[in-house]
Amino acid sequence: MRLSIICAVIAAASLLAALDRSGHRATEPRRAVATLIAAQPRHFTAAELAAQARAQRLPIGRATIFRALDLFAELGLVERLELPTGGHAYVACEPTHHHHVICSRCSRTADVPDLGLAEIAREVGRRTGYRIETHRLDLFGLCPSCAATEAREASHG
Amino acid sequence: MRLSIICAVIAAASLLAALDRSGHRATEPRRAVATLIAAQPRHFTAAELAAQARAQRLPIGRATIFRALDLFAELGLVERLELPTGGHAYVACEPTHHHHVICSRCSRTADVPDLGLAEIAREVGRRTGYRIETHRLDLFGLCPSCAATEAREASHG
DNA sequence: ATTTTTGCAAATCATTTGCATATAT
DNA sequence: ATATATGCAAATGATTTGCAAAAAT
Numbered sequence: 001m002r003l004s005i006i007c008a009v010i011a012a013a014s015l016l017a018a019l020d021r022s023g024h025r026a027t028e029p030r031r032a033v034a035t036l037i038a039a040q041p042r043h044f045t046a047a048e049l050a051a052q053a054r055a056q057r058l059p060i061g062r063a064t065i066f067r068a069l070d071l072f073a074e075l076g077l078v079e080r081l082e083l084p085t086g087g088h089a090y091v092a093c094e095p096t097h098h099h100h101v102i103c104s105r106c107s108r109t110a111d112v113p114d115l116g117l118a119e120i121a122r123e124v125g126r127r128t129g130y131r132i133e134t135h136r137l138d139l140f141g142l143c144p145s146c147a148a149t150e151a152r153e154a155s156h157g
Numbered sequence: 158m159r160l161s162i163i164c165a166v167i168a169a170a171s172l173l174a175a176l177d178r179s180g181h182r183a184t185e186p187r188r189a190v191a192t193l194i195a196a197q198p199r200h201f202t203a204a205e206l207a208a209q210a211r212a213q214r215l216p217i218g219r220a221t222i223f224r225a226l227d228l229f230a231e232l233g234l235v236e237r238l239e240l241p242t243g244g245h246a247y248v249a250c251e252p253t254h255h256h257h258v259i260c261s262r263c264s265r266t267a268d269v270p271d272l273g274l275a276e277i278a279r280e281v282g283r284r285t286g287y288r289i290e291t292h293r294l295d296l297f298g299l300c301p302s303c304a305a306t307e308a309r310e311a312s313h314g
Numbered sequence: 315a316t317t318t319t320t321g322c323a324a325a326t327c328a329t330t331t332g333c334a335t336a337t338a339t
Numbered sequence: 340a341t342a343t344a345t346g347c348a349a350a351t352g353a354t355t356t357g358c359a360a361a362a363a364t
Contacts (some may be wrong), residue, residue, distance in 0.1 A: 025363055027319060047353080050267050061321045066354060082239035084291065086329095101287045110285045117294075124296055128267045130258045134241065134296040137274075139281055141289040182338050184344060204328075218346045223329060243354095244328095 011038035011092055018095075028056045032058045033068040042107035043081055043089035081109075083142055099136075103143035105150070112139070168195035168249055169173075175232045175252075189215045190225040199264035200238055200246035238266075241297055261299035262307070269296070 015034035019026050021088045036049050053060045073077040075093035082088050091109050125132040172191035176183050184250050193206050212216045229235040233252030248266050256270045282289040
């Protein structure tokens, strides 16, 4: 897992770079939150980050975590997902327009590009008369590894 | 607005019919909630329904409203929307698979059919290896009448 | 120096739950 | 009769906020 560590470092750095670029201060707590976020292999909640922070004795208040997540979300580096369960979670992702596929078993996510959705959005505008400003698409299913696991379970192996 | 009244009656009736069909009891409080739901011209929150119920002196507890909304949502006659603001609201809608366009100004919603989304979902599955089970698309923008209003405002009329 | 952030604890808000009572079939 | 559904009030959980103290530019 050497690669994922390197990726995490890069991800944390780009979170911090974005702070700087947008004129926000790269404070100690924010750096800690950035590191935590970058280390998440799947989607996560504010409460989970808080627990991890506590476990690692990082001195970050609950409120600060929410504030940092909000800020990173505003900067487009983190996105808040609405899960079909009604709950929600965050994922770190590219600041470009895209959508997510979310594994309903292990919470792993992947980004997906537009794939013609913009055209569909335009068509919706045409049909409904609405002036479409944004759209949001989320796909839920099983990631390859969970799909394999379920298949194994199904054949009561 | 004669038409909307008729529609509301029909809508309330179909909510009740669905209860019956699914073996749930058409109780007084549920009938009241169904009527309230059918009368909403836009998306609404549980709190709003509760307030309206109170205003009309309908004897429905807050908890019952939540329970009824959950039930109708399970039956597919009401859908819970996740608004871009992070809040959420409900809309009455057809129980078939579809998506919503939501006016970000007046909250009016319209249903939209699949329009090729299913194919996009398949493509996402192909590209990511996920076994896609469901997807959710929401479009936000201005409804025709709000778009007109904004245009008028913009020309500082 | 000055402005931005933080931490805490309290406040808020939406939603859920336990449980005794009431109601629909 | 009997299973379901309700109401209430209390519990929960997630987030937000006020504000004085701390840290960044």
